[in-house]
Amino acid sequence: MTGIPRSYLFTWAALVALLAATLGLAYVPMPGPLNIVLALGISVAKALLVLALFMKLFRAPALTRAAAAAGLFWLAVLFALSATDYLTRKVDPVGDLSAPTGREHRSGDR
Amino acid sequence: MSEAGPLPRPEPQYATAGQQAEAAAFGMWVFLATEILFFGGLLLAYTWLRASHPEGVAEAGRHTKVVIGSVNTLVLLTSSLTMALAVHAAEQGRRKALTRLLAVTALLGLLFLGLKGYEYHGEWTEHLVPGLNFHEDSPHARTIELFYFLYFLLTGIHGIHVTIGIGLIAWLALRARHGAFSARHYTPVEVTGLYWHFVDVVWIFLYPLIYLVGRSGP
Numbered sequence: 001m002t003g004i005p006r007s008y009l010f011t012w013a014a015l016v017a018l019l020a021a022t023l024g025l026a027y028v029p030m031p032g033p034l035n036i037v038l039a040l041g042i043s044v045a046k047a048l049l050v051l052a053l054f055m056k057l058f059r060a061p062a063l064t065r066a067a068a069a070a071g072l073f074w075l076a077v078l079f080a081l082s083a084t085d086y087l088t089r090k091v092d093p094v095g096d097l098s099a100p101t102g103r104e105h106r107s108g109d110r
Numbered sequence: 111m112s113e114a115g116p117l118p119r120p121e122p123q124y125a126t127a128g129q130q131a132e133a134a135a136f137g138m139w140v141f142l143a144t145e146i147l148f149f150g151g152l153l154l155a156y157t158w159l160r161a162s163h164p165e166g167v168a169e170a171g172r173h174t175k176v177v178i179g180s181v182n183t184l185v186l187l188t189s190s191l192t193m194a195l196a197v198h199a200a201e202q203g204r205r206k207a208l209t210r211l212l213a214v215t216a217l218l219g220l221l222f223l224g225l226k227g228y229e230y231h232g233e234w235t236e237h238l239v240p241g242l243n244f245h246e247d248s249p250h251a252r253t254i255e256l257f258y259f260l261y262f263l264l265t266g267i268h269g270i271h272v273t274i275g276i277g278l279i280a281w282l283a284l285r286a287r288h289g290a291f292s293a294r295h296y297t298p299v300e301v302t303g304l305y306w307h308f309v310d311v312v313w314i315f316l317y318p319l320i321y322l323v324g325r326s327g328p
Contacts, residue, residue, distance in 0.1 A: 005198060012191040019183055019317075023176075026322035035326055039318035046314045054194040055307045061132055064139050071143030075150045079157070086158055 011053040018046050118295040131297045138301045142308045149267070149312055156260050156319060159253065166253025168324030173238060173254070174261070178229045179321035182222050183313065189218035190310040193279075197303045203293030205286060212283035212299075215306065219276040226269055233258070264316055271309045278302045 022042040026035065051057045057068055124130040160167045196211035237245040240259040248254060282299055285291070291299060 004195060008191060008194050008198070011194075012187065015187045015190075016184065019180070019187065022318055022322065023180055026318070026325040029326040036318075036323070039322050040315075043315050043318055047311045050190060050307050050311050050314070054190055055304055060135065060139075064132075064136050067136060067139040067143050071146035074143075075146050078147065078150050079154060082154055082158075086161070 007053060011049055015046055015049055018042050018049075127294070131300070134297045134301050135304065138304045142304065145308065145312075149264070152260060152264050152267070153315070153319075156264070159256055159260065160323070163250070163253040163256075166250030167257055168327050169248060169250050170254040170257035171320070171323030171325065172327065173236070173258075174321050175229050175232060176321045176325070178225050179317060182225050183317045185218050185222045185225070186310045186313050189215050189222070190307050192218065193303050193306045197296070197300050200286075200291055200296035200299040201293060203291075205289060205291070208291065208296075208299070209283055209286045212279050212286055216276050216279040216283060219272055219279065222272055223269060223276070226265065261320055265320070268309065268312055268316060271312070275302070275306050275309055279306065 022039050025038055025042075028035075030038070051068075057065060118127050120127045120130040124133065192211050192215045196208055196215060199207035199211055233239060234243065237243050238254075238258050239262070240255045244255050244258065246254050279302060282302055286299070
């Protein structure tokens with residue numbers, strides 16, 4: 001096996017190490033949202049490894065990098081604008097503020 | 111073992127073969143950007159569900175098969191390595207290595223789908239399939255049902271992507287065997303590689319969201 005670039009093997013080893021880390025850390029009780037923050041942080045690190053070394057994104061032409069960035073930008077818009085609704089809305093109604101609809105017997109569903 | 115090979119003639123709208131290859135990679139990245147948003151809507155639904163019903167999602171997460179999920183993550187990460195090595199072999203015009211590495215990548219993809227199918231079978235027998243046989247005795251049953259609804263949508267759509275990738279890569283392997291690629295012309299290998307790595311990246315995010323949620327709980 002000649003000519004296998006070591007950087008690819010190291011990338012793979014790092015990805016596997018991060019997989020083991022995220023799996024192990026998931027079983028450790030942590031305060032608040034720390035579990036999910038760590039898990040997503042590790043996912044971002046893994047994704048960056050794949051993007052940078054396997055997909056060679058950061059050595060790609062500017063136009064290509066712009067296309068990739070546009071995907072993330074619109075994803076951020078999707079989440080941010082949706083958050084303006086969901087983060088400012090109570091899941092459970094504070095009181096019954098609605099006009100009668102004739103379908104009140106269904107309100108116990110959720 | 112083909113050496114440099116003949117220089118492919120670019121299509122009429124391109125000045126050089128290099129410009130044509132660049133445009134192909136750019137086109138794939140534009141497609142991948144739309145794919146981010148395609149999965150993004152479902153991930154937003156997941157975020158909403160998890161933020162509104164954290165206990166239910168945690169309980170649902172503990173129903174998932176973490177061993178299969180983790181092994182499958184390893185399988186996909188490894189297939190990304192073999193795909194990257196395949197592109198590297200193509201760059202150097204090593205035909206045999208290219209054919210073998212593409213075949214290994216496709217086989218790893220098949221292994222992923224096989225394990226996924228086994229997992230789906232387990233979920234069927236445990237009555238976790240919303241709309242078909244869902245049954246759960248828990249105060250969080252409705253949340254668990256929604257979680258599994260998103261689970262089947264996300265992993266199902268991801269599985270379709272993996273299936274398409276396997277088809278493309280198997281086709282490339284056949285063409286590579288017949289010497290269709292050379293160090294001067296391997297754009298299809300490179301572009302399919304981008305697609306395959308992207309499918310891997312999607313799984314990298316699905317893995318903790320599906321399999322690791324709630325593991326530190328009771």
